[in-house]
Amino acid sequence: MASKQKMGYKCRIATVFLLLLASIAALVAVAVIQDAWKAEEYGMEYGIVIDSGSSRSNIFVYQWPGDKQNETGIVTELKNCRVDGSPISEIKVDPKKDAKTLDGFRKCMKEVKEMIPSEKHRTTPLFLGATAGMRLLHEKDEQKSNEVLESLREYLGSLPFMFQNASIISGQEEGLYGWITVNYLMGNLFHGNLWNKYLHPEGAETVGSMDLGGASTQIAFAIPEAQSGPDYMYVKLYGYDYFVYTHSYLCYGKNEAEKRVLDKIVQSSSNPSYIENPCYPQGFNVTLKASTIYDTECTTKPKNYNPDQDLFLVGTPDSEVCGDIVKSIFDFKTCSSSHCGFNGVEQPPVRGDFLAYAGYFYIARAVLNEGLTDFSDFNASINTFCHTEWTLLKKQKDWISERYLRTYCFAAHYVFTLLADGYKFDEETWKNINFTQQVKSTNIGWSLGYMLSMSNMLPSEVKVIPPMTNPLFAGLIFLFSALTIVTVVAVFIFLIRACY
Numbered sequence: 001m002a003s004k005q006k007m008g009y010k011c012r013i014a015t016v017f018l019l020l021l022a023s024i025a026a027l028v029a030v031a032v033i034q035d036a037w038k039a040e041e042y043g044m045e046y047g048i049v050i051d052s053g054s055s056r057s058n059i060f061v062y063q064w065p066g067d068k069q070n071e072t073g074i075v076t077e078l079k080n081c082r083v084d085g086s087p088i089s090e091i092k093v094d095p096k097k098d099a100k101t102l103d104g105f106r107k108c109m110k111e112v113k114e115m116i117p118s119e120k121h122r123t124t125p126l127f128l129g130a131t132a133g134m135r136l137l138h139e140k141d142e143q144k145s146n147e148v149l150e151s152l153r154e155y156l157g158s159l160p161f162m163f164q165n166a167s168i169i170s171g172q173e174e175g176l177y178g179w180i181t182v183n184y185l186m187g188n189l190f191h192g193n194l195w196n197k198y199l200h201p202e203g204a205e206t207v208g209s210m211d212l213g214g215a216s217t218q219i220a221f222a223i224p225e226a227q228s229g230p231d232y233m234y235v236k237l238y239g240y241d242y243f244v245y246t247h248s249y250l251c252y253g254k255n256e257a258e259k260r261v262l263d264k265i266v267q268s269s270s271n272p273s274y275i276e277n278p279c280y281p282q283g284f285n286v287t288l289k290a291s292t293i294y295d296t297e298c299t300t301k302p303k304n305y306n307p308d309q310d311l312f313l314v315g316t317p318d319s320e321v322c323g324d325i326v327k328s329i330f331d332f333k334t335c336s337s338s339h340c341g342f343n344g345v346e347q348p349p350v351r352g353d354f355l356a357y358a359g360y361f362y363i364a365r366a367v368l369n370e371g372l373t374d375f376s377d378f379n380a381s382i383n384t385f386c387h388t389e390w391t392l393l394k395k396q397k398d399w400i401s402e403r404y405l406r407t408y409c410f411a412a413h414y415v416f417t418l419l420a421d422g423y424k425f426d427e428e429t430w431k432n433i434n435f436t437q438q439v440k441s442t443n444i445g446w447s448l449g450y451m452l453s454m455s456n457m458l459p460s461e462v463k464v465i466p467p468m469t470n471p472l473f474a475g476l477i478f479l480f481s482a483l484t485i486v487t488v489v490a491v492f493i494f495l496i497r498a499c500y
Helices: 002-036 094-114 118-123 131-140 142-157 171-185 253-265 319-327 359-368 375-386 390-396 408-422 447-457 470-499
Strands: 038-041 043-054 059-064 075-085 123-132 162-168 208-212 214-220 231-236 240-250 275-277 285-289 310-315 354-358 433-435 464-465
Touching: 038 240, 043 118, 043 310, 043 447, 059 094, 059 447, 075 094, 123 131, 123 142, 123 231, 123 375, 131 162, 131 433, 142 162, 171 214, 171 231, 171 240, 171 354, 171 447, 208 359, 208 408, 231 447, 253 275, 253 310, 253 319, 253 408, 275 285, 285 470, 319 375, 354 359, 359 375, 359 433, 375 408
Parallel strands: 043 123, 123 162, 208 354, 275 310, 354 433
Antiparallel strands: 038 464, 043 059, 059 075, 208 214, 214 240, 231 240, 285 310
């Protein structure tokens, strides 16, 4: 009988110990599961980039999932709002024009605020990048350019977004960000697989980027290995390294180049009241103020300059003469390295495919009515365009504003000279140029590339979702903690009884 009692006592002790171990194991398991099995939920992130160019400002809104791929956001464009009024390089001159420009900013920013969820306003970064127009103003009047940027910082800082900075970006940066935009949109930097993961495309080749703005023009393309120099840049995207050649030519944007050509034409004429312009069509004439040509750092003011002087220009079309005048604003002879673009600037030989956008697209479309052509076709089309009478030209190109149409003979010669003589595209490599405005319904420009680069440095908001709700987790912890305490007490009681 005593033996049976002793055996039963041992069984009870063993059962209590087993229960104690089970409760401790359950307690640990619940804690580990709650910590190790928690999920991370990323929301959508937003960013705003204001592209303040020499002609106007555009406000772009971008979004990307917080779950970045190799630390870079998969960015899409949500909105492109064109700001009414003058470019920022022309503010602080006429209060009425300044008020119109500020109203344009307010109108766009109102639309932006309505588009981005209010709970995201505080964490949405806002950048303003000024390009060639402000670069020229900075050279001409540094104090004024600083005042313009400071007034914009004050306004943008008052908005409910996470304002970062308003600054003038360099020409090299503008070219690099344009290159990033082009290759991102074309899928050359990553692609999705069946598991919705983004991978680096096997054997993918990047394409070159050529941007023609109002005050500057940029070229950028990847090179096989790193080289030293101010125009060679390194960038890391989606976990991969790229070496890019990029250069920006200030004063060689379409508008500033036209002023330089007009200066050549005006200076060669002895009669300002009747100036023959070989780059204007037959039947067209216009009166320009001297200031429209010389109120810039890109042209040299003549002696006895009068900004209000009227200059009467008459179209006397001669495509060959026009082309010669265009070539005269370039220096193709100076070169201190093995390969140069123009004006003595080092440039490796162009390689691979190129996208030519912005001004390139509009000029090619006006002359060719399509974006693809070969070297000789482009050259022949210029001659035909330049010798088309003004009235007929307006009928043929009724979708182009007369303000721009009158400039396209010069502009076409300019594009051809820039590409063929400047960047050294020949009959073979010309076939690799695609004149385009968009890729996948998205406008090409530097701002998207800028946002992609900035998304590398922007933190994402993460919502941690545990496998168990807080009440359930707390209840299980309480239950197994209580069970552990009870079994410990029971063990203690049994041990006491065993002693006495």
